[in-house]
Amino acid sequence: MTQTDIFHYPPELFELLIETIPLLNRSKKSVILFFRGAGVPEKLLKDISDKIETDKDSINKFEIARTILTRVNEKTDTYIRERRELLKRIVEFESFTNCWESDQYKAKGLVAEIRNIVNVKDTFTRMKHEKENEQAKHTAEYNKKVEKIKERAELIEKNKKEFYSLFGISNPHERGKKLESVLNSLFSIFGILVREAFTLKGDNGEGIIEQIDGVIEIDNQIYLVEMKWKKDKIGGEDIFAHLGRIYHRTGAQGIFISASGFSDSGIIASKEALINKAILVLTDLEEFINVLDNDKDLLQYLKTKIRKAIIDKDPYTKP
Structure with a gap:
């Protein structure tokens, strides 16, 4: 799993983000501001922002989160930074008093679950990197040994010929x-x-x-x-x-x-x-x-x- 893979949201994390972001923001406009603050390009937000201004009852906070997250998650390479920043903002979220009182406990639980998923993925990534580094080290050591064996064999062959020539x-x-x-x-x-x-x-x-x-x-x-x-x-x-x-x-x-x-x-x-x-x-x-x-x-x-x-x-x- 590469660093890019961590921030390309898999299904379980994707659904958790859809549930969590609306709870961390009281209003629909706040949800848009949350995405905007994470660096999500305006072109991914404008049509939804316009809809809120003209017909705010036609869409709820969860639909807003799902639509924008889908757009951000669709292009693996294009929005790596934005996906990373969104996760960072959520796992570092601490001001739950800004949430609706009825949403605070659920929001805390969801953030904790997201933190756990991110930490697990980070751990597996580190483990993979460590394993790859260890394998590279073993390969280098093996190649070094093979080279030494080859050099030794060449020296022995040279020595043998010199012995015969005596x-x-x-x-x-x-x-x-x-x-x-x-x-x-x-x-x-x-x-x-x-x-x-x-x-x-x-x-x-x-x-x-x-x-x-x-x-x-x-x-x-x-x-x-x-x-x-x-x-x-x-x-x-x-x-x-x-x-x-x-x-x-x-x-x-x-x-x-x-x-x-x-x-x-x-x-x-x-x-x-x-x-x-x-x-x-x-x-x-x-x-x-x-x-x-x-x-x-x-x-x-x-x-x-x-x-x-x-x-x-x-x-x-x-x-």
Whole structure:
């Protein structure tokens, strides 16, 4: 119901106005003045006003009210202001002593009933507007969420392509710099707090092609992350080196990412660390590809691996 609808008199209100206006005005001329005071155009009043002057007994106050109200109510858009003003004058009417004494109580009752109808309509209008505003708010929020999901999906797709492209890069340093960017972006996309950005370290000697280190936070726990892209599988020596960094940071745990897998000695070294209350989760680079290809949540995936390491003493599980 719009504001216009409130002042376009429905049948029940229309009939009440026809009964009320004559009671609020003692004479036929007073009824005309009441409408004139509300801004009703003279062209809607003149023929009735002339009739009162020439043959006042040919029409009564109720017929006057019905005729003028019908004219005012016929054109929805034209007389909005006049309909509004008429209602305003009635609901704010207080001088019932100006009515005929025999009409006062009835006039008060009718005005009260009109006030109630107007208030109810106003209430429903406000409720409708509030509902529409709430719906608009929900729609905006929904669209915002959809847009975020779309943007996230686009970022994941971009990240996936960049991950795939790593395997086609032969230059170790170039590949390492790109991997650095991919890891930082990937953790950010999945809401994993990167405390220290992944950066390229090390050199090209001793079979190490590149080494990437960073620090992330999962469930308020700090994890030192090391990524190595070697020709051979990661063995115990590399695992113990990373464990040394973990032991030197109070309360820290670790994640080791390998592009070439882990040897038996590397897995055993990680299991032994669990005995000493140090968590070192082993992850293949291909697992990240699997997460992206199958629309998995990287954060939940890592949480599952961490729980498996703690509960099952298995640092190299693949959920």
